[in-house]
Amino acid sequence: MQKFWDNTDAAAARSGGAPVAPSSISGVAATFPASLKIGNVRIAPATVLAPMAGVTDTVFRRFIKNLGGCGLIMTEFTSADGMLRDQRVRGRYLHFSEDEHPISAQLFGSSPRVLADAARMVEDLGFDLVDLNLGCPAKKVVKCNGGSGLLRDLPLIRQIFEAVRAAVKIPFTVKFRAGWNDDEIVCVELARIAESCGLGAVALHARTREQGYSGNARWEWIASVKQAVKIPVIGNGDVRSPADACGIVAQTGCDAVMIGRMAPANPWIFRQIEQYVRRGGYDEPAEADRHQMIRTYFQMLLEEEMPGTEGKMKQFASWFTHGVPGGAALRKAIYEAKSGPEILGRVEEFFEARLASTPVVSV
Helix, strand or coil: CCCCCCCHHHHHHHHCCCCECCCCHHHCCCCCCCCEEECCEEECCCEEECCCCCCCCHHHHHHHHHHCCCCEEECCCEEHHHHHHCHHHHHHHCCCCHHHCCEEEEEECCCHHHHHHHHHHHHHHCCCEEEEEECCCCHHHHCCCCHHHHHHCHHHHHHHHHHHHHHCCCCEEEEEECECCCCCECHHHHHHHHHHCCCCEEEEECCCCCCCCCCCCCHHHHHHHHHHCCCCEEEECCCCCHHHHHHHHHHHCCCEEEECCHHHHCCCHHHHHHHHHHHCCECCCCHHHHHHHHHHHHHHHHHHCCCCHHHHHHHHHHHHCCCCCCHHHHHHHHHHCCCHHHHHHHHHHHHHHHHHHCCCCCC
16 A cells, blocks of 8 residues: 655655645545544543653653643553552552543453453553554564463463453553564454453554564555454554554555654644644744743653653664754753753753854744
């Protein structure tokens, strides 16, 4: 299937600075589902922040929510066994604020009983949905038969689906990959099992476990899943621009779009999708917007006083400073800082210097 992130409009959209007009590649209109319902939970707009280890903690989720345009946010994937054994795991991964609703907690594991018990705890904590991770390709997760490691054991997946579905009243969903490799594609069969076990929706990252994050997502697999089941299907993979978001819907018929790695690289993408659908173009952030974005996120991290705040600030600097003129110098200043407040100070110094060096144009 044709993707949209190599066309000239998408390239212009990433170059920054001005409103961007819509793409007309292949005559695809900027259409997008306004909302979807998973069980009794309404998600509007029909966009989902993907669960990402080390990224989607409560601060980042609230940060994305405040920028606008994201209908559902998800936690980092959390070990079901770990959260039952250690209260610190629950505190670290499953803490959320009231302004994060609707929110889904994603669990991983391989024991139907343990996952059912963990799902009950998720429900008791007040989450709107619970999700099962069958997509993580990391070796240490797969080695424990978690994440995409389970894709080779559909009977066990059915047992897990049945146990968790019986344990909770909140909607239960699953995020999975197409299969272990190109010779073991199970996405359609897995989606049918999910539907038969009473799950409320499925999300497909259209790559195999063997691919990891390389190569291209195969959107045709999402289309095949959509044709096979009646429950909502969420498409994921290679959505890097508003045109891509509309393209994946147009080409697969999926009911919502999930965005992962593009969210920390371009936190405005959800809002841009909403603008693109509403008016046929979207706003690119100016330098002042990037300054405000970095400052806001770093201040939120400092206020939360979470463990590892300094490391998190440096981690996100590598994403947030791309597109900033002189960004390499800013990253260097951030990496050399010794504390969170010092990092924030370096950011302010950098942008103050940029502002002072910008010539004033009289009209």
